[in-house]
Amino acid sequence: MTTQLMSPMLLVSEQHLASRLDALAQVSGLDSALIAQFGDFIRTAPDEDLFRASPYRYAQRVGIGDRQAVDLFLYATHAGILEFNWGVLCPRCAAFITSPGGLRSLHTHAYCDLCQIDSDVVIDDNVEVAFTVAPSVRTIRFHSPSTINLKRDWRRLFFSTSQTMTPFVLRQIEQLLVADAFVPANAIYQFEHMCVAGQYLIALPQHHAQAALEVDPQHAEHTVHFDLLDGAVVPARQRVGPGPVIVRVHNRTDTLNVVGLIHRPLAVTLDPDAPES
Known part of the structure; x- marks a missing residue:
């Protein structure tokens, strides 16, 4: 060949x-x-x-x-x-x-x-x-996940290109990815992030899968654990308090996974019809 x-x-x-x-x-x-x-x-x-x-x-x-x-x-x-x-x-x-x-x-x-x-x-x-x-x-x-640069490619992996986004929405999307990492097969990856008000997503863009991490000022927990399964992140939703949060990600699959931490601030709207401010 x-x-x-x-x-x-x-x-x-x-x-x-x-x-x-x-x-x-x-x-x-x-x-x-x-x-x-x-x-x-x-x-x-x-x-x-x-x-x-x-x-x-x-x-x-x-x-x-x-x-x-x-x-x-x-x-x-x-x-x-x-x-x-x-x-x-x-x-x-x-x-x-x-x-x-x-x-x-x-x-x-x-x-x-x-x-x-x-x-x-x-x-x-x-x-x-x-x-x-x-x-x-x-x-x-x-x-292959090993050749993906999530900072460059996450929008292409996460969103469809079939719909035209306004410049207003595109500017907001560019700000959402705050961290990314490769998690080897059957391995645990741990990182710390300073979480502020809003909602975060632990995302597997190549699988269209994500789990929500909500920041609740009334919540005292600052360590969370997520499992990566075939096409899923579990549990689907967890809560933490604001401040430094330790996130442990256990890849329970036999393949490398690229994981992103996406921040959706309370002030961000992804509605294409929303007025610019």
Whole structure:
């Protein structure tokens, strides 16, 4: 197998890509120029454009119809070029508020800890279907926690790009991540943070999972423990008092996890329709 080096951390398998583009052409009946253009996109697009990619955004990018782009992405998934994934979005801030899984696991309601709202789960409205390049075709940094820089990537991991955020909301989001760490498989990581009024989240962005850490002036506890399970952080909610707080995170999975501490101050609103102040 031959590979083409794209960057120090990124590889394209030309052999796999070429064979799967041939398979795409055979099963789809799509125009050869369209498939060649798609192949160039897979080879050269930035990592961000190949992670949770939208066929509608791709249609705008290359100037084709939405239906044609959807067909292209579905056939490309069948051919092994893309992988299909989905998530439930908060209708206010567009954060992913569920773990990936089968559609049969959907509940009728979902809660966003960032916005602190409960919303109905409606497949046509707030269930997002997206596509990521298959790692056997091209390696991108989002495929592995070890290559993620959470300070750079957390917004891409935590929020959907399908909704346009106002500059007001974007400025607030940039301030939310206050700490991050890699927690090795089956290991315990401990850190201390000076907690102030508001709410914090212990987040596993790549799993769309988080737990709430509420700062309550009436609460005396200053040490908390969270367990990282497959696609979940437990317990789902804990309370601490303001001041220095020791957070222990036990990764009970067999894989490395990247964990973020997100602060949602009481004064922050992620409502895109809120007036700027």
